[in-house]
Amino acid sequence: MKVHQFARGFWDQQHEPPSLTLGCKRLRPLAPKLQTSGTDTAPFDLKSFIRPESGPRKLGSPDDKREPAAIHQVETHPGGTRWNPTQEQIGILEMLYRGGMRTPNAQQIEQITAQLGKYGKIEGKNVFYWFQNHKARERQKQKRNTTLALNHSPRSTAPHLTITNPLTQDIRGEVIRREEDSPYKRKCRSWTFEWLEEEKKYCRSSEEVEEEEGDRTLELFPLHPEINRS
Amino acid sequence: MKVHQFARGFWDQQHEPPSLTLGCKRLRPLAPKLQTSGTDTAPFDLKSFIRPESGPRKLGSPDDKREPAAIHQVETHPGGTRWNPTQEQIGILEMLYRGGMRTPNAQQIEQITAQLGKYGKIEGKNVFYWFQNHKARERQKQKRNTTLALNHSPRSTAPHLTITNPLTQDIRGEVIRREEDSPYKRKCRSWTFEWLEEEKKYCRSSEEVEEEEGDRTLELFPLHPEINRS
DNA sequence: GCAAATTAATGATTTATTCAAG
DNA sequence: CTTGAATAAATCATTAATTTGC
Secondary structure: OOHHHHHHHHHHOOOOOOOOOOOOOOOOOOOOOOOOOOOOOOOOOHHHOOOHHHOOOOOOOHHHOOOOOOOOOOOOOOOOOOOOOOHHHHHHHHHHHHOOOOOOOHHHHHHHHHHHHHHOOOOHHHHHHHHHHHHHHHHHHHHHHHHHHHHOOOOOOOOOOOOOOOEEEOOOOOEEEOOOOOOOOOOOOOOOOOOOOOOHHHHOOOOOOOOHHHOOOOOOEOOEOOOOOO | OOHHHHHHHHHHOOOOOOOOOOOOOOOOOOOOOOOOOOOOOOOOOHHHOOOHHHOOOOOOOHHHOOOOOOOOOOOOOOOOOOOOOOHHHHHHHHHHHHOOOOOOOHHHHHHHHHHHHHHOOOOHHHHHHHHHHHHHHHHHHHHHHHHHHHHOOOOOOOOOOOOOOOEEEOOOOOEEEOOOOOOOOOOOOOOOOOOOOOOHHHHOOOOOOOOHHHOOOOOOOOOOOOOOOO
């Protein structure tokens, strides 16, 4: 237990920085991979980052309650409650869903977010999560229905599958197409790392798009954050 | 089947764009929720985004055999290969892991990425994934060990738990501390959306940090992408 | 020795679960 | 109870390590 005790100290205090080219173990008996990127092999000063305690700032906390020493409770966002979608937003999202969209990529998320932003505050992650949740819940809802249908069939319904028709009722009463979005269809979406040259014309005409030398070609992507630091 | 046929067409072709104020189904007759953020209630032109086909480029087919002119080493992955960590990077990551880090937050990921960047190309998502994978694999490795230990115990070992001591052998032969990182510790990390004012001094001295008006206060975060568009 | 074939690791995604706000 | 948010588990996919046939 209390491993975290250690962990804490590890960062806060001196703890004898493992400094220098980390003589860390050998990780694989193979070529040193002389690709050290040429840059000076900076010593990697451990103390230079990760200051757990200075973490989540939680600015603007109402009346700054959180006493100094106390529960780093941290969380409880400032005023940040969770996304509360508007009717229009939900409508658009469902439309997209019915249109077949299931796991929008970075570009798509960005654009959708931009569009939905017209109807209320929203962030990319909200869009991302919405699709994740909606897909999952539609799936389990479907499964539940199927199970029930098969399970307590009063004995009259055909005992064999009866896969149910391709149309079913949405939670709001809308008729939606039964998606058999096969679990694990996998095909490895590639990460594209540039501001979509394609869509650009939509976002804003060919104005000077602040070339910026790719310095700001940051990228949204499905599962996490990124800063394109080539 | 072939719903995707439809889906595809939905985006690619005309398909009678549901244009304008998404006349799509009735979404529910509700108040326009006059918080439309002031911007004109743009009609939400569906065609304006989501062009699925322009997605995965997959340039740089393998046979291109690394064109003559120099290896841009840097980009190395013109076509986008996956991150290939260097010894130093792995070493640091493992050190952090042993130090107790399991799920670094956005700030931490950013900083770690910055540091590891000294030793080779790397992105935030790589760090994120590394911790995800490493944590999961350490866990299953541990489980496997435990299972085996209990399972085919030659009969001599105590039949009751014998929880195993807190130290165990790493796959590489390293002695590591047995982490009892409780599954589901949950506590809702908050999203902080500003360039860490705290650590700034480490990243780069108080140089003009390109204030940029928060326009670029994009943010890394655990599970996906974001652009702070408050 | 060396390159194709095979296997072991592990990076990257997606799905399943769980937590918790409202 | 619904659902946004977050994490864990499952699994796909690519690269390196290793083996094998020459």
